[in-house]
Amino acid sequence: MTDFDPAPDSEAGESRWQAGTDTFGRVYDAVLGLTSPTAYTDVADLADCSPNAAKKHLDRLAEMGVARANRESRPATYERNEGYLEWQDASRIAADLSVEEIIDRVAELEARRSEYESRFDADDPSAVSVFDAADHETVHERMEAVSDWRRAIRDRRLYELARRLAENDGRLIPA
DSSP: OOTTOSSOOOSSSSOSSOTTOOHHHHHHHHHHTOOSOEEHHHHHHHHTSOHHHHHHHHHHHHHHTSEEEETTSSSOEEEEOHHHHHHHHHHHHHHHSOHHHHHHHHHHHHHHHHHHHHHHTOSSGGGOOTTOSSSHHHHHHHHHHHHHHHHHHHHHHHHHHHHHHHHTTTOSSOO
């Protein structure tokens, strides 16, 4: 294999990719699985393609906003763009629910957030120390509650974004 081949020879005999998945699709799937900046050469390994093919497709995904590139590092690194994933989730919600259903869900999430603020006498989940409890069961309960509180805050932002998209025909800013 040369650096310009679209896919390396598979010695394992079995590909982890579904038959018919092209190089771009494999790089796209690989970048969505990244949780930290990753060298394009490592993405090539994940996507079963050459480093040059991975870099070409990663640059395209960065231009599209799906990934973020750090071309200053050597080798260049890429990571998924969390904002893109949030926009994609919000778009799905906006397509599946009416504006009224979205507004109702935002109100439910806001009420849940307020309950946690009152319960823990704090404005933010990061201000809560989950390990200040006397026993393991209480620590576990507090960890679950703080995790749910964070999820409620994130989901509220997501549903608020979905509301804006639904009210503006898929746009964030009214036309």
